[in-house]
Amino acid sequence: MSNTVDIIKQRTSANNFDPTSVLSTEEIEALVQLAIETPTSFNMQNWRVVAITSPAAKEEFKALAYGQPKVKDAAVTFAFIGKLNGYQDLPTLIKPLLDAKAIDQAAYDGWIGMAKGMYEGHPQNQRDEAIRSSAFAAMTLMYAAQDKGLVSGPMIGFDATGVAQALGLGENEFPVLLLAVGKPAPGNWPRKPRKNLSEVLSIK
Numbered sequence: 724m725s726n727t728v729d730i731i732k733q734r735t736s737a738n739n740f741d742p743t744s745v746l747s748t749e750e751i752e753a754l755v756q757l758a759i760e761t762p763t764s765f766n767m768q769n770w771r772v773v774a775i776t777s778p779a780a781k782e783e784f785k786a787l788a789y790g791q792p793k794v795k796d797a798a799v800t801f802a803f804i805g806k807l808n809g810y811q812d813l814p815t816l817i818k819p820l821l822d823a824k825a826i827d828q829a830a831y832d833g834w835i836g837m838a839k840g841m842y843e844g845h846p847q848n849q850r851d852e853a854i855r856s857s858a859f860a861a862m863t864l865m866y867a868a869q870d871k872g873l874v875s876g877p878m879i880g881f882d883a884t885g886v887a888q889a890l891g892l893g894e895n896e897f898p899v900l901l902l903a904v905g906k907p908a909p910g911n912w913p914r915k916p917r918k919n920l921s922e923v924l925s926i927k
């Protein structure tokens with residue numbers, strides 16, 4: 724079994740975290756550096772993350788997460804933030820490809836034009852894409868954490884308006900999910916049951 728398969732099969736959502744465990748800034752950066760490798764539509768990279776580590780911030784975000792203890796106990800809780808107007812960053816983001824002559828001007832213009840057509844004036848597409856990108860990035864981070872011997876706990880149970888206010892988010896940003904990461908404490912649940920393959924997969 725490959726290491727990737729091991730990691731996928733070993734990951735579970737942890738509820739109990741060792742409150743004495745800490746992650747250094749370098750360890751947090753290493754996790755997020757891997758999450759940055761996550762693919763996004765048009766390579767918009769329309770997400771970012773805030774690492775909640777200080778005791779005061781953990782206390783504040785625990786309350787915003789309806790008292791979920793893992794926000795306080797985990798070494799870090801990542802707040803994944805989706806960006807609605809990420810397509811507007813594309814001219815800058817993909818310019819290195821143009822400069823390196825990996826794409827020509829027509830491809831560059833077409834790339835930006837297609838993204839504009841899909842997202843400009845289409846708020847549902849903008850929101851869907853920000854959630855997709857943030858969710859994929861969070862999944863990468865969960866597997867990166869598992870690879871480093873850590874556990875993780877994704878959360879949608881939080882006051883989105885309160886989190887947006889606490890993080891000072893602008894009108895083009897919103898919190899997508901919280902993700903607690905750290906060392907486990909005893910008492911976490913075993914793997915949970917999954918649907919049968921036949922319930923999930925159909926081949927046409």
Ligand SMILES: Cc1cc2nc3c(=O)[nH]c(=O)nc-3n(C[C@H](O)[C@H](O)[C@H](O)COP(=O)(O)O)c2cc1C
Nearest residue numbers: 734735736737738791877878879880881900914915
């Ligand atoms: C988007 C998302 C939101 C979740 N929100 C919460 C949450 O707020 N609190 C919690 O304890 N678990 C939360 N979970 C954990 C799920 O309950 C858990 O992933 C699911 O039961 C499957 O278990 P497993 O992750 O151990 O395989 C969330 C999971 C996901 C993917």
